[in-house]
Amino acid sequence: MPKTEIWPYIIAHIPPIFRGFLAISLLAMAMSTADSCLNACSVMVSHDIVGTIQNEEEIADDSQLKIAKRTTIVVGLFAMLLAFKCKDLFKLLRWALACSIPMTAAPFILAIYGFRGTSRTALIGMSTGILTIIAWNKWVDPATGMDGSFICMLANGLAMMASHYLFKQPKSAGWVGPDDTLKQIQQENARKKVERKEKIKNSWTNKKNALAKLIPRHSTMVHVGVYTTITGLLAYFTVCITNHSLYLILQLFISACCIGYPFLYDISKKIRDIPKWFVGLCWLALLAVYLPKNLIWH
Template identity: 45%
Template sequence: MPLYNIPLFMALAFLFVTLTIGLCMSQKSTTFRAYAIGTKQFHTATLIATVLATSFGGGFFMRELPKMYAQGILYIFFTVAGGIVRCYIISLLALHMGPFMEHLSTSETIGMIYGQYIRMVTALLTTGCCIGVVAIQINVMSCAIGMCMDTTTPSILTVLATLTLISYAVFGGIRAITITDLFQLATFTIVLPFLLKLLFVKIDQSFLEMIKFLQKEETFQCKNLFKFDKKYWIHLFNHLHWVLSFSPAVIQRFYMSSGPIQAKKVFSRAVLFTAIIWIGIALIALFVFVGNPMLHRKEIWSYILADMSPFYKGYVAISILAMTMSTADSHLQTASIMISHDMVESMRNLQAPPYMHKLRLAKLATLVTGLLAMIVTVYYSDLFALSTFVFEWLCGFFTAIVIPLFILTVLGFRGTTRTAFMGMTTGMVVILIWNHWIKPKIAIDGTIIAVAANGLATMAAHYLLPQPPSTGWAEPDAQQKRMMELIRAFKKYRKNIDLE
């Protein structure tokens, strides 16, 4: 076989193995609950792996690495810190998920408190966000295949990869997605130390020489971390919403856990691995900058892949494919739950018998949302333009409108449909006005402003308007009280050991 066909052969083999694992390891789901969240008997390590595989998509790798290279230490610091803090905040919320662990989705949790209309809006916004994320992953697939395989027509293999992940997501459900996530996580985590070693050999400098070189560059000087100028505050505000930008598919992992304790363990332990992966990506960006500080962002991957053998190019390609597929399949499955479960239930009468064809509708929804994501990539062929559209508008709306209400609900706030509607409307209006008129002038994203406006408007509507007696902050239930007592006892025990 000619050498230039090796990357293509490796990519096809990876897709075949992934599809085989997804279909063979899937459980024949006879109920919608098993298809959506499984049997709640997943091992903690398995859930950690699927959280990491879902969180780190190929879009992060392909998009964040050039930004770290171009914008320097401030962007690296706030991006890495934001990713770690976000995972830690989710782990804190896990302890309060007791009353909602039998639910199937975020929309169901919010809808239980605020009613069917709010549940429908939440499901629509979540679905839009998921489709946008899947579109980014498909775009990254095309970019990776084009770069690593030296071909100008990667569309056929991109379509094949997309149909592969749609296939096992449709037929295998959450079990197939979780098992393939394990395989895909193992595939792409190996590429980080591989690229670090490759770039370290390429630049042929010691760590001390690299540090001295970086300190001569203005954007990479450590003093910028304590230089509270305009640039510092722009980075800070633009990354504050990063802390609260919970992925819909990651939140879905709450409901796959056996209980709040396991969910807490999953996300607490994921914090460490999240830090390791983010630091690895940051180091790759630093090594590339030391090797050649004059690259354009579109030339960075060409520099990384230059002089690389076809076998190694193929491995980089399948690693990026693994990252994209592990993120895309989880978001497809989350969108299918929103459509077949939350939207259908929101439109039906509460006294109506259960919908009999929910499982079939979920499989059809997975197929349709995957095809819609492919259509979006046709209109936004540039990765950076597509990422801007998705994160500024689709995911921006989800974060600004849904996340504040979800956090308040989990923490024990019980409002009415009116208060929720007023908060969500405020968040939507603020992000529209800010991103359209204010952001172009001051370069600060309005998502965190909209999040704050949403939460404040909800609280103001609750305390300023007449409310039913059953609303307000709920007392912790018996399970939450027991968990808090156990945590306090454990902290006291550790303190006593440290004193000894």
């Protein structure tokens, strides 16, 4: 069947109860996103926009709740009308990107990196983003088919920077440097980094002691041996890698050493102790060379 007919065929031939479950699931996924966006929109209108416009210092909670409810109803109805009018989901997604990224992304990113501009600077940048995306969709997009949201976002940011440096700004506007708390965190991180480097450097002055500290637990060594055994046998019998039997023998030998490491350790204690630095060196070579090569090979 053509891929465009597979989904309608499934819907038409499954039992009605599963069709109902499927419809409920799709509605639940859609509404879980829709109600979050409606909630955020109503809070912004009732708390941020109306609170800034009114001269009163604080709006009563009852009034904010009423404004939020009315905003949810109005925005939800407009969203439903838009969804009924445009049934192309990809086109709706492009509209959403064209409305949000050119206007809001640049001020948001600049604010994160410490830029504090005035309302005039932000409005100039957002107006530039709106005009740029309208011009792009009218003249450039039909010729190239390329979405211009990112380029219009850059135009928004450049317009904000140009207006900030060309026009006179209050002393509070501009780039905000790190505060005392951030400076203390940076100094603490730098001190810890230096201490960590010094500790690593001092630990490797006596290489045998450093290698002895790398010895893993017996269970870890056994698990690695089981993993290498399974991957080696699967690669040999499933993919039929018959021309690399010597590598398989070497891998099985290493796997047997890892699985039998607890027994070898107990035997060596009765006969002759295996140097701890030698075990740590073998484990380091296993982690740094053998396991990555084994993963890439398979």
